[in-house]
Amino acid sequence: MATFKIDNVAMTKQPSHIEIIPPRQQIYPTSGANKIIVQPLTPPTIEVRWGMDATYPEVVAELKTKRGRDLVHAISWTNEDGARLKHCNVVFPEIGSGIGPARTAVDVMTLTLEAINPMPGLLLTTLFAPGVLTVADGVVKWIAPAGGRILWVSGTIYILGTGAGGTQIQVSNGATDYLTTPGDFVVASGTRLMENQVVAPDAYFDRGDIIEIDVDAIPAGADSSTVSIYIYCLSFEV
Amino acid sequence: MITQQGTEIWTLVGVITVGDGKWPKAMPYAGEFVKVGGSINILGTGAGTSTDVQLRNETQAKDILSTVGTFEVDSGTNLLEGAVVDPATCSFAKGDVVQADVDAIPGGADSATAVIEAVVIYFIDDV
Numbered sequence: 007m008a009t010f011k012i013d014n015v016a017m018t019k020q021p022s023h024i025e026i027i028p029p030r031q032q033i034y035p036t037s038g039a040n041k042i043i044v045q046p047l048t049p050p051t052i053e054v055r056w057g058m059d060a061t062y063p064e065v066v067a068e069l070k071t072k073r074g075r076d077l078v079h080a081i082s083w084t085n086e087d088g089a090r091l092k093h094c095n096v097v098f099p100e101i102g103s104g105i106g107p108a109r110t111a112v113d114v115m116t117l118t119l120e121a122i123n124p125m126p127g128l129l130l131t132t133l134f135a136p137g138v139l140t141v142a143d144g145v146v147k148w149i150a151p152a153g154g155r156i157l158w159v160s161g162t163i164y165i166l167g168t169g170a171g172g173t174q175i176q177v178s179n180g181a182t183d184y185l186t187t188p189g190d191f192v193v194a195s196g197t198r199l200m201e202n203q204v205v206a207p208d209a210y211f212d213r214g215d216i217i218e219i220d221v222d223a224i225p226a227g228a229d230s231s232t233v234s235i236y237i238y239c240l241s242f243e244v
Numbered sequence: 245m246i247t248q249q250g251t252e253i254w255t256l257v258g259v260i261t262v263g264d265g266k267w268p269k270a271m272p273y274a275g276e277f278v279k280v281g282g283s284i285n286i287l288g289t290g291a292g293t294s295t296d297v298q299l300r301n302e303t304q305a306k307d308i309l310s311t312v313g314t315f316e317v318d319s320g321t322n323l324l325e326g327a328v329v330d331p332a333t334c335s336f337a338k339g340d341v342v343q344a345d346v347d348a349i350p351g352g353a354d355s356a357t358a359v360i361e362a363v364v365i366y367f368i369d370d371v
Contacts, residue, residue: 013245157370
């Protein structure tokens with residue numbers, strides 16, 4: 007049986023049937039008794055059906071819990087080869103139940119989910135600063151191709167350096183700092199990963215903004231070197 | 245929660261040597277690996293014939309590739325070849341550290357500067 011997940015968590019009550027229903031073709035007759043067939047470029051509908059082995063109230067209860075108050079969710083199900091999962095963003099209708107002709111009946115239930123392409127979409131940017139680092143603003147720059155919001159910033163340093171202190175990184179657009187707490191590469195780090203960084207809740211940027219990496223501090227040995235900063239954004243244009 | 249696709253990059257800087265944890269990266273969300281590729285600036289020379297790269301989920305102590313990717317010394321493209329994502333280990337959790345391990349280098353020990361790119365699916369839980 008295929009695995010069906012909502013928001014990357016498998017359902018206890020697995021459906022018996024999942025079907026992708028493409029958007030209906032539009033057919034226009036022409037004067038010459040021919041037809042013009044138009045395939046809409048809209049996402050499909052996903053039909054998820056629970057069969058006779060899954061009792062209706064239990065499925066409804068689980069779906070209500072997983073939906074919560076959020077309209078958009080990610081669903082996943084096992085691919086045709088049985089090894090991988092397909093993933094899809096869907097609009098999840100509010101789930102309810104009524105009393106049917108017989109309350110003890112074990113019913114078949116079908117949930118119809120409209121697939122969507124969520125906007126804004128994810129945009130990953132890696133800013134790479136090779137060589138020995140010195141304190142300076144704008145050591146690497148990136149021109150934002152569209153407006154967006156920074157979700158998360160992380161980084162890896164190749165050589166941590168020596169001495170007191172550490173390498174401290176800020177991400178800004180030249181005027182506004184996006185990290186309320188800058189990221190640190192501590193000399194004694196066992197992972198060489200950025201630590202302590204906190205992204206501002208309103209870390210928005212506009213199309214054409216120059217996003218830059220500022221080195222705010224370096225270790226006393228002045229020998230930290232070569233850093234990659236990863237910026238995860240929602241892009242308002244994809 | 246929405247699911248989105250992205251490309252993660254691991255950079256192997258300078259002359260490449262055999263070893264684990266060359267370029268650790270903390271994954272910002274839960275997700276799974278789909279495909280892995282890459283390119284190398286200098287292929288290197290000598291017997292041994294390739295620079296072999298594995299992606300490893302250090303947090304879960306699992307190799308992500310069932311077949312490691314190789315930069316062959318005689319490559320005509322400088323691209324990573326043969327990398328196969330293991331469907332049994334491709335999933336990762338938020339915060340898992342994934343690193344590039346170099347399992348082999350050419351006899352000349354002179355391959356250098358490579359970029360490993362992985363197509364990943366993320367489950368974004370904060371939008």
